[in-house]
Amino acid sequence: MVRPVLQVALDLTELSRAEKIAEEAVAGGADWIEIGTPLIKSEGMESVRRLRSIFPNKTLVADLKTSDTGALEVEMAAKAGANVVCVLAAADNAVISDALRGAALYGVEIMADMMNVKDPSARAEELAGLGVQIINAHVGIDQQMEGKDPLDLLDTLGKLPVKIAVAGGLNAKTAAAAAARGADIVIVGGTIIKAAEVQAATAAIRTALDNPNIEVAEKKSLDDQIRELLMTVSAPNVTDALYRKGAMAGLAERHVPHKMIGKAVTVQTFGGDWSKPVQAIDFCERGDILVINNDGKTDIAPWGELATRSAINRGVGGIVIDGAARDWDDIVTLDIPVFATAVQPNAGEPKGFGEINAEITCCGQTVRAGDWLIGDQSGVVVIPRERAYEVARRAVEVFKNEVRVREEIRRGGTLGSLAQLLRWEKK
Numbered sequence: 001m002v003r004p005v006l007q008v009a010l011d012l013t014e015l016s017r018a019e020k021i022a023e024e025a026v027a028g029g030a031d032w033i034e035i036g037t038p039l040i041k042s043e044g045m046e047s048v049r050r051l052r053s054i055f056p057n058k059t060l061v062a063d064l065k066t067s068d069t070g071a072l073e074v075e076m077a078a079k080a081g082a083n084v085v086c087v088l089a090a091a092d093n094a095v096i097s098d099a100l101r102g103a104a105l106y107g108v109e110i111m112a113d114m115m116n117v118k119d120p121s122a123r124a125e126e127l128a129g130l131g132v133q134i135i136n137a138h139v140g141i142d143q144q145m146e147g148k149d150p151l152d153l154l155d156t157l158g159k160l161p162v163k164i165a166v167a168g169g170l171n172a173k174t175a176a177a178a179a180a181r182g183a184d185i186v187i188v189g190g191t192i193i194k195a196a197e198v199q200a201a202t203a204a205i206r207t208a209l210d211n212p213n214i215e216v217a218e219k220k221s222l223d224d225q226i227r228e229l230l231m232t233v234s235a236p237n238v239t240d241a242l243y244r245k246g247a248m249a250g251l252a253e254r255h256v257p258h259k260m261i262g263k264a265v266t267v268q269t270f271g272g273d274w275s276k277p278v279q280a281i282d283f284c285e286r287g288d289i290l291v292i293n294n295d296g297k298t299d300i301a302p303w304g305e306l307a308t309r310s311a312i313n314r315g316v317g318g319i320v321i322d323g324a325a326r327d328w329d330d331i332v333t334l335d336i337p338v339f340a341t342a343v344q345p346n347a348g349e350p351k352g353f354g355e356i357n358a359e360i361t362c363c364g365q366t367v368r369a370g371d372w373l374i375g376d377q378s379g380v381v382v383i384p385r386e387r388a389y390e391v392a393r394r395a396v397e398v399f400k401n402e403v404r405v406r407e408e409i410r411r412g413g414t415l416g417s418l419a420q421l422l423r424w425e426k427k
């Protein structure tokens with residue numbers, strides 16, 4: 001088997017950070033260097049020129065995702081030092097042909113990005129027939145967040161007389177799987193550029209590519225995948241992934257023996273009536289989170305220690321109360337997260353007013369049965385059930401990004417300078 005090319009995708013917006021990461025990735029075994037779309041959009045062709053000056057002998061890929069003025073964009077990138085220029089496979093054939101003319105003129109290759117192409121197999125054959133040198137089975141970042149897999153896209157492509165690249169959330173295992181399924185070029189961005197130790201992360205992928213004994217793990221259920229993803233992130237990561245949405249307000253009382261992750265069972269009750277909250281315990285599947293609205297009353301508790309012990313017996317994953325809890329000195333000894341807006345000694349009557357699994361509000365957030373929640377010492381964040389996988393994936397990307405920024409701070413940087421806050425202030 002020919003040794004697959006490992007291409008590191010520099011999907012950053014700061015050129016200075018990209019240079020350092022590129023040096024570490026090359027030291028770890030990266031063969032080609034991609035000036036990622038965010039970098040080119042942020043820094044222009046200067047990013048290509050600068051990386052060419054640092055790496056005079058490396059293959060540089062300008063991920064322009066060209067969709068018009070093919071020859072012009074190829075010329076710009078080629079003159080700046082690129083060896084390969086990326087165009088969108090979905091672009092009109094007029095663009096592809098114009099880009100190919102530019103490529104012939106400047107001695108560079110064209111890589112066609114198959115992202116979001118309706119009939120990938122037919123289009124790939126057509127592009128190869130036009131003269132495109134590399135077909136990239138690519139699933140974009142946003143598509144990845146919705147569970148699309150580049151290996152599935154790769155499998156739809158028939159045998160082609162051109163080089164095949166694969167990209168889209170690849171890690172060591174899936175990169176090796178891509179190579180085992182015929183990829184000539186494996187493109188990796190986040191797994192490398194967001195690692196604290198870029199060189200080690202790159203080397204791990206290089207090793208996996210060179211030792212392709214693949215065992216493909218069987219698919220887990222969607223709920224298990226969501227839970228597994230959320231276990232690796234924090235509530236702040238999730239609200240960042242929601243663009244600062246979803247955080248519950250006012251949960252001043254919190255007992256958090258461990259991270260709370262699960263799907264909501266909602267309870268609407270009134271005036272401390274604890275009947276429906278206690279009944280709801282028996283509605284919970286293992287790991288579910290009880291979310292209780294006490295109609296804004298914080299001077300009377302619909303929840304206490306005995307209910308908490310019952311919830312533990314049922315395998316409930318945690319309790320969140322927009323209202324008061326009582327028996328707090330006992331609750332804080334128990335191994336279950338409990339969040340409340342107040343603590344009170346008095347409880348209401350078990351009259352049975354209220355509803356289970358209706359849509360409620362809790363601490364300023366709408367919560368429906370089946371919505372996901374994550375809770376830790378920073379608080380509780382609600383994730384709409386229909387976006388749970390996407391948001392969990394995005395939260396992992398937020399976490400991975402912070403891993404790299406934390407390392408650069410450890411090396412002496414400051415958050416303001418790394419994020420170039422002044423430069424990115426809204427004008």
Ligand SMILES: O=C([C@H](O)CO)[C@H](O)[C@H](O)COP(=O)(O)O
Nearest residue numbers: 009037167168169170188189190
């Ligand atoms: O092309 C890419 C994406 O559209 C952002 O520009 C990435 O370079 C490509 O997806 C590889 O990055 P990862 O998916 O993070 O491995």
